[in-house]
Amino acid sequence: MTRIGEKIKALRTKNGLTQKTLGKKLGVSEGFVNELETGRKVANEAIIKRISKVFGKDLDDINMYADEQKETKETNVSRDKISIKSDRRKQEVNAVWDDALGSILKNVPVYKTDLKTVVSSKKLPIIANKIEGYAQDKVFFVEIQNDDMIGFRVAKGDIAFAHTIHEIENNSLCLLEYDDQVIIRQIKKLDSNKVLLVSNSGSGVKTQTAYVREIKPLAKLDKLEIIL
Incomplete structure (x- = not known):
């Protein structure tokens, strides 16, 4: 009133x-x-x-x-x-x-497979000063750029969590530099000097023998986010 x-x-x-x-x-x-x-x-x-x-x-x-x-x-x-x-x-x-979460979450970059282009980022929790059990500066995501590994259920557009490596890990899916290209392959050790690089684009398994000294391991793929 x-x-x-x-x-x-x-x-x-x-x-x-x-x-x-x-x-x-x-x-x-x-x-x-x-x-x-x-x-x-x-x-x-x-x-x-x-x-x-x-x-x-x-x-x-x-x-x-x-x-x-x-x-x-x-x-x-x-x-x-x-x-x-x-x-x-x-x-x-x-x-x-923001301050509180800044100490327990970290923006992890998502790279294209060339590891030069950042396309986005994802927040991951920091536990015991590590992310997924690895040093914070050793982890990143990779956006899959082709269907070379679709037979392993790794398709173009999927996002893979990875950590940096410097030595070849047997039977692992790795991001590596070979023959002036950055590619994703499964690695199988043949002996101390040679490995088998395995791919599968859907038309069948393809293998390529390579010398260890010719390969530069970049990262091991640990987890995959499948884009439906």
Whole structure:
């Protein structure tokens, strides 16, 4: 209820009038009077003059309007302050969470198989200062660029989690540099000098014999995220 609404109701009650009776005197409905008193309708200058005439009392009280506007302004300022405080609080909470999560989560880069182009990143938890059991600076993801290994259920577009290696690991799927190319192959050791590089593009298994000295192991693929 507004100040003007309260004043209209007080005068009506004091003069023993119902909302319906006052409405008839003003030439408006009972509902209109009710909405004026409850503040759901704003009393314009014309209706204020008519009410003043009915009660023989000047309702056009400038001080009353000033107080009402002041209250409205103070309420809005208070709401603005609350909103600002709320926003600041949210920012503080987010900053705390960022700091906290920064010590337990790390953005791990997703590379194309050339290991030169970063396409995105993924957050992984740090446990005992390691990620998936490996040193934090030794892990990354690889976005598979072709279907050379689709027979191993490794398809173009899939994302593989990998860790850096410097020695050949037997029977593992590895990212390696061979013949001036960076490729993914399964490695099978033949002896101390030679290995078998195995691929399967869906048309059958293909093998290639290579000397260990000709191969530069880059990473071992540990896990695969399959893109459906």
